Amino acid sequence: MTLRLIIGNKNYSSWSLRPWIAMKAADIAFDETVISLYVEGSEAAIRAHSPAGKVPILIDGQGDREVRVWESLAILEYLAEKFPAAQLWPSDPAARALARAISTEMHAGFVPLRQQCGMNMWRPPAKRDLSEDANANIARVQALWTDARTRFGAGGPFLFGRFCAADAMYAPIVSRFETYAIDVSAPVAAYMQAVIALPAWQEWRRAALRETWVIRKFEYDWPDVKRLAADAA
Amino acid sequence: MKLVIANKNYSSWSMRPWIAMKAAGIAFEEVFVPFGSPLGNDEFKQRLAAYTPAGMVPVLIDGDTQVWETLAILEYLAETFPDRRLWPADAGARAQARALAAEMHAGFAALRRECPMNIRRPVRPRTLSTAAQHNVARIEAMWGEARARHGGPFLFGKFCAADAMYAPVVTRLATYGIKVSRETLGYMEAVMALPAFAEWRAGALAEPWIVAEDEIDWPTVL
Numbered sequence: 324m325t326l327r328l329i330i331g332n333k334n335y336s337s338w339s340l341r342p343w344i345a346m347k348a349a350d351i352a353f354d355e356t357v358i359s360l361y362v363e364g365s366e367a368a369i370r371a372h373s374p375a376g377k378v379p380i381l382i383d384g385q386g387d388r389e390v391r392v393w394e395s396l397a398i399l400e401y402l403a404e405k406f407p408a409a410q411l412w413p414s415d416p417a418a419r420a421l422a423r424a425i426s427t428e429m430h431a432g433f434v435p436l437r438q439q440c441g442m443n444m445w446r447p448p449a450k451r452d453l454s455e456d457a458n459a460n461i462a463r464v465q466a467l468w469t470d471a472r473t474r475f476g477a478g479g480p481f482l483f484g485r486f487c488a489a490d491a492m493y494a495p496i497v498s499r500f501e502t503y504a505i506d507v508s509a510p511v512a513a514y515m516q517a518v519i520a521l522p523a524w525q526e527w528r529r530a531a532l533r534e535t536w537v538i539r540k541f542e543y544d545w546p547d548v549k550r551l552a553a554d555a556a
Numbered sequence: 557m558k559l560v561i562a563n564k565n566y567s568s569w570s571m572r573p574w575i576a577m578k579a580a581g582i583a584f585e586e587v588f589v590p591f592g593s594p595l596g597n598d599e600f601k602q603r604l605a606a607y608t609p610a611g612m613v614p615v616l617i618d619g620d621t622q623v624w625e626t627l628a629i630l631e632y633l634a635e636t637f638p639d640r641r642l643w644p645a646d647a648g649a650r651a652q653a654r655a656l657a658a659e660m661h662a663g664f665a666a667l668r669r670e671c672p673m674n675i676r677r678p679v680r681p682r683t684l685s686t687a688a689q690h691n692v693a694r695i696e697a698m699w700g701e702a703r704a705r706h707g708g709p710f711l712f713g714k715f716c717a718a719d720a721m722y723a724p725v726v727t728r729l730a731t732y733g734i735k736v737s738r739e740t741l742g743y744m745e746a747v748m749a750l751p752a753f754a755e756w757r758a759g760a761l762a763e764p765w766i767v768a769e770d771e772i773d774w775p776t777v778l
Contacts, residue, residue: 374697374701375655375659375694388648390647390648390651390652392651392652392654392655393655393659394654394655394658394659394662395658396627396654396658396661397651397654397655397657397658400631400651400654401647401650401651401654404647404650405647416621416635417620417621419635420621420623420628420632421623423623423625423627423628423631423632424623424624424625424628426628427625427626427627427628427661428624428625430627430658430661430662431625431661431662
């Protein structure tokens with residue numbers, strides 16, 4: 324029995340990207356079900372899978388043994404325990420503690436940035452005017468990434484060297500920084516390139532660019548919907 | 557091991573790891589950095605900076621390792637003290653406990669805004685917005701389901717990290733006289749009967765500092 328991951332639109336659903344890219348990058352096999360957000364019937368379709376009414380949802384097993392996990396962080400913890408060989412968290416305790424702290428800060432934080440720079444993978448990169456709060460979020464994210472890379476990143480191009488759950492938590496921020504042409508430091512740009520070069524990232528992005536559901540509230544140029552070509556590099 | 561916390565009356569985030577450590581019998585040194593009038597925000601930030609560069613509370617300091625964010629602190633403690641069973645032993649229950657904890661960590665904004673933790677405030681009912689009422693309904697449903705499945709008196713039988721995450725919600729439901737089911741009341745009573753809860757509350761009642769934004773009856777402080 325394989326795992327099943329219920330997710331929202333690949334173009335817009337940043338929460339869905341997190342466990343999805345973690346599982347793909349760690350070679351954990353799963354089936355996916357995509358439910359478009361904010362269309363008629365989508366809320367009921369999501370609630371049929373989980374009373375929390377939110378994606379993503381991970382379903383493991385069936386019948387009496389079925390486990391349903393919601394909330395991206397809880398899903399990542401479940402996967403880390405079930406697949407210890409995948410090393411979804413760094414093996415060093417101090418690195419792991421920092422990875423969890425920054426993942427948790429992502430989980431509940433950076434609200435102005437998330438509101439003003441919604442994930443929208445098909446939008447051609449262009450700057451937007453951002454509030455002071457959103458710019459403070461961007462500075463904080465860059466500081467966190469740089470600190471992790473400096474202290475624990477020697478073994479590879481990711482936050483803690485090899486790809487881990489913390490990178491998965493920040494993958495949608497990489498997408499936003501790219502889409503909204505955020506000015507970043509050279510080390511941060513190098514980190515973003517490492518994430519974008521992941522085959523899992525490319526697979527997600529290709530699927531996002533081909534989606535047809537358009538959600539007005541995430542399209543800041545409405546009624547214009549600017550889209551990259553489906554085969555854009 | 558040191559835990560840096562702020563006011564016991566107001567700081568709901570501080571309460572979570574504190575009550576988890578106390579209830580689990582994990583020894584620690586409490587570093588108390590209060591905020592609120594007559595102290596200024598700058599004074600709070602300066603005093604906090606003397607202990608940690610994180611710039612927020614709570615922070616757990618274990619030798620060279622500093623852990624911030626409540627959930628990350630609880631995970632660190634669960635790993636460091638496996639015999640204290642901060643998460644349920646069963647993998648399915650543990651996953652559910654973490655989902656509940658994560659939903660609390662990022663959610664229920666309306667309830668948190670309308671009912672800030674204020675332990676010393678005398679119980680006075682408050683009318684909630686529809687959004688906050690939905691928060692309460694969702695919380696009651698989650699608590700009810702977990703307790704029905706695992707037998708109570710706590711969410712997963714014995715007290716665990718998920719209960720610690722919801723302890724400030726228990727105080728809010730009590731302080732603002734929110735109407736809840738008998739089952740919910742039974743759970744709240746179990747949490748409030750913990751010696752650790754009583755100790756935290758006694759500390760809160762003795763504090764002099766006032767935070768206007770958390771006093772919903774302002775300029776009256778009940």
